[in-house]
Amino acid sequence: MIFKYLNHLKLILFIYFFLINSAYSEVLKSIQINGNDRISNKTIEMFGNIEVGDNVNSVDLNDILKKIYETNFFENVSVNLDKNILTINVIEYPIIQNINYNGIKANKIKDVVFNNLKLKPRSSFVKIFLQNDKKKIENSLKELGYYFSKVDVDLINLEDNKVDITYNVELGKKAKIKKISFIGNKIYKDKKLKRLIVSEEYKFWKIISGKKYLNQSLINFDERLLKNFYLNKGFFKANIKSSFAKLVDEDEFELIFNIDANKKFYFNNLSLKLPDDFEEDNFSNLFKLFKELNGEVYSINKVDDILEEIDKVTLLEQFESISANVVETLEDDKINLLFTIEKTKRQVVEKINIFGNNVTRENVIRNQFEFDEGDPFNEILRKKTINNVKNLRFFKSVDSEVVEGNDPNSKIINISVEEKPTGEIAAGAGIGTNGGSVMFSVKENNYLGKGIQLKTSALIREDSVKGIFQVNNPNFNNSDKAVNFNLESSETNRLANFGYKTTKTGFSFGTNFEFYDDLNLGLGNSNYYEKMVTDSSASERQKKQEGNYWDSFLNIDFDYDKRNQKFQTTEGYRSQYFISVPIVSKTNSLSNTYNYQYYSELYEGNVSNISLYMKSINSLSNDDVKLSERIFIPSNRLRGFESGKVGPKDGNDFVGGNYATAINFSSTIPQLFENSQSIDILFFVDAANLWGVDYDNSLNDSSKIRSSIGLGVDWLTPIGPLNFSFAETLSKADTDVTQSFSFNLGTTF
Template structure:
């Protein structure tokens, strides 16, 4: 080996030796550290022979030690001490906590939160102190907890936001007092109402924004924004409006309707919202083929098909499906078939946009109602709630009937909330129906005012109780006075007499009337009990008895001897006793078409049962209405008539018909019909008539104003006549049938204080001595 190669080998060996030495040194260092770690860990362990608690005044030392979880002689680590610190602080009783270990001693120093001396609210005007106090958890004479105080402030701010005051701020302040006490003050900035400046829709083609806004509970701010509560932005109300929109479209055949989103943008000034509903209407579907099939022995499909009222071509509505199912299930019960269910099977036809409905009569599961449990009612009797069920314990269970019963319970108006749920009973074939209700006040004392061109200014005072003594009975006392009329009334209604769908009513009334248009005054005392019950899906029948004492008077200064009215007044007091009935058939807003409906009324009273006056009085009324032009315009036609037959020909002015503005517009209440003139130079007595017939045609439509103003317009055409007397004379005019024709325009203003109506009329045809009324204004308000 050469000298050069030996030198290289020697250098490599030296480097190898140095590397080995470095590795050995690193190994020794790591070993030393590993040996030292147990010593380090041991240095962080503590064992205390004494534990002292300092600074506590109300809280016992034992309670502090209990929160700490450290005992004498116990070995604890630094982590355990930190855990003790966190537990003591989390108790919410102490403002500051210090834990200091010193050898075998541990010192725990605390500073207690002060006791709340009193709680005040400052800056609130819209919400009173009592209401705010019910929203907070902090209480006087309890320990002040900042976290709870912050939550209380958030709850108060949320209450203001529900009133539309989104800018409201609530700041809790603590004012220190002596003896570790403090006052808790909630400083409130209520801010202004965050109104809804605009509600708009994107995606609607069939219905205008105006029509859809009328459906919503959320309203735009208008002229009377200080009185209209619906114009404030409330998130929960918007969610409810989404469901209302869906129900609106579904009831009109738009089965694919959905709300894709709702955008609520706050204005730059933070004083108003712009709410936009993004919707997809889809196509409108109508009913196609209607059929029925039976899978139950004894149920003939053709009989069930004949019972259906739905016809092909009618706009589809889920409500019609539900009512049809109810009708068929009632038919099954009449046939003695239990556990029968009606299953609607729907086939969609995209080509002609129709839905074929097959009502399948099937056998449901054999499940019985074990019992009905009612909870939450403290004032309302159980039977009032149970009466809303068409089933009782032991009957077959019907989910649809349970849903309908829940709706009837809510419709009573006695409860803030009513939940009806079914759960499994003592066995799989038994069901327990739970009814949980939250009651609300059902009585009210109201004061109101009215004004009309005919009666002048009036005052109304009314006390009503819709759940009298918790029995579901309605009772009301009212007093109304105007320049021409004083009216005192007592009304009582028992809606479920003897536990049946039979309503008993009682009316006691006393009236004193002195109309300006006539020479007489009239005093009436009335007693009228009645029974009312349904006879069909849309029909109702009422049977009644009426006893009246009527006193017709004429002041001596206004007497005209020999006149018809004076002769009638000379008969003095008259006792009228009659039996009667009335039938009412109403499909408006409940029939096959949500935009059309009819009302039919017919009634008769037969007098002479022990009274002083024998008569037969017949009245009839027919109303047909529909909405056209995308439901923007309402068309209405009304036909009304009456006849009075007196076998002894002894009717009086108070018995005969009079046409007021509710029956025919354009004339004063005693403005048309038979009149007696000529007994004296100034005599002009309206006599009323034994017969009347009126036809009214009207249209209501928007005027193009923002709908939040609640102002709409209308036009009308009235034609009618009042004629016929039992006793006449040569001085009587217009005793025969003679038509009057009136046209007019109306202005409707729906205000928070009551509906206002202005009528401007012009008589196209009248008689010489008829008394016109070219302007009529009415208002009714409740305070």
């Protein structure tokens, strides 16, 4: 009975409000607009979406007022409805005639600071927009390092309700980073953390790098890098509490990161919740991964691997309209993960809008999409798409918004990006027991907004100089395959030690793509013109190789990478095989190279590595391999021996071999210099062999295992990283030249 009375009450209330609403509505007979000068009556009527004959009530009046205000053409608006006449009174904003910028001469700074401001010439002058633009200019200057800059605005009122705006900018000195510090429960040494972040300390010789200046965007990026590092090390509750700059001199700051790592967590129970009609057998690889991870140190990369596996299965089985999420629960130092897959209402992507890409072409961004207009909407693919766009590293920020489409079962996706500079200039120098080197490079990562990478670099060593120009398209024709082209010229002068000099000029091109999970395949072709000369110190056999050569090779590269991270790897392995097959060549030299590296943490704070290196080069036509193609053991694979002075000799010259192999073991010792923030110690054992002389059977091929044991020191000095080693030779050939101490010091400009 009570429900019957409630229904009657609802009906009475509905009729009451309907009558009240109707009582206050009127049919427009006339529209009067006052105060407008530039904006016509018809335009204002269009803004308010009104016309004579409309039925208007109080709610409609509020809506009209709101719509006219939202045009930003009017400083004040009022509406009044009386006796079927709608009166609209407006006060127009002034029009901006000119905007002037004073105080900044460099166009590259102007483009960054004054780009994307709200106010433009011939637009309405809105005071709040002026305040926002001024704040944006100040923030842009700070991002460029001008923390001491001042911005003043002059506003000149002109006739006909017009204004001129002048921004007066006083740049001041750039804010330098004198020191970078890490405080709190940070677990790791400053040396390790400094290598993770982008910001760097100011040194007077760093004349090129812009990372030595205080930059809020870089600091925010540094925080994300540190956060991800700790998450991958198992510190699930790691917190970068704050990062702030403390003024220590007139224009110098100390950049301080306050870190609380908290305790380390381990994977415990990992489970998957599926819809009733999903087959668990389809997720067998995922359940296998769950078992492997149980008891392992927590890592956000491992969680991403799980989500990636879920994506593959659900998309392969064409479960298009789904969402996936993970719920984390903590038990002491254990973490349980519940991955839930849910079906969602089938909806279609009606449209994808991209905003803010003033430089980057739209097709470059769309090439990163996992779906297109007309495809079923999938939340997993949307998140993956946003991550793909972020990974381009062309944008300061990438945001997305999903709104309802025109159809009830459709979605519109709005993606907003903010461009950032994509060019890089780098220079560096190094000196050590094996000689010195100087490097310079210029790189553009988004040429003409097409996503194409250009790089020009030069490397000068004591006995060689090399220049190279590289073009790389990481996603050629939306194929997920990288295409590259290189021009190269080099000269190697080994007359003093090896009796020959060679100049080499040529080009190469190729492609690289993911052939299978974590397996990259590279295919390419290299073509070089080489001129070789010898001097009187060379042997007769060596002198016979003097002349000009044209070589063309087919290059095939297999790279299987299962490392937990590409930089400062602590777990996993990488297996690489490279073969170079002659197509056109005088000597028809076939080269094979294999490299394997395995990483593991034997105990807390330790990183151990074992690696295997093998290389061979031989002529398919039984000719002699060129002197410039012969193999030498890399100095970092055989410490305790002088670089280039191991293996076969021809007279007084070390001529290299046809075969090389090396096995290396190294392990850090965190207990030594535990309180030092800039020094790490490692223990190493090296063993290698270099043998084979195809051009003269009478020479000793010097096939003998060389080995050494020692300690290495990695020291982050104020100048740059300094590495030196103390090695004791365990075995060697009689002709080998040993070197118990070696060092290398590098820096950047």
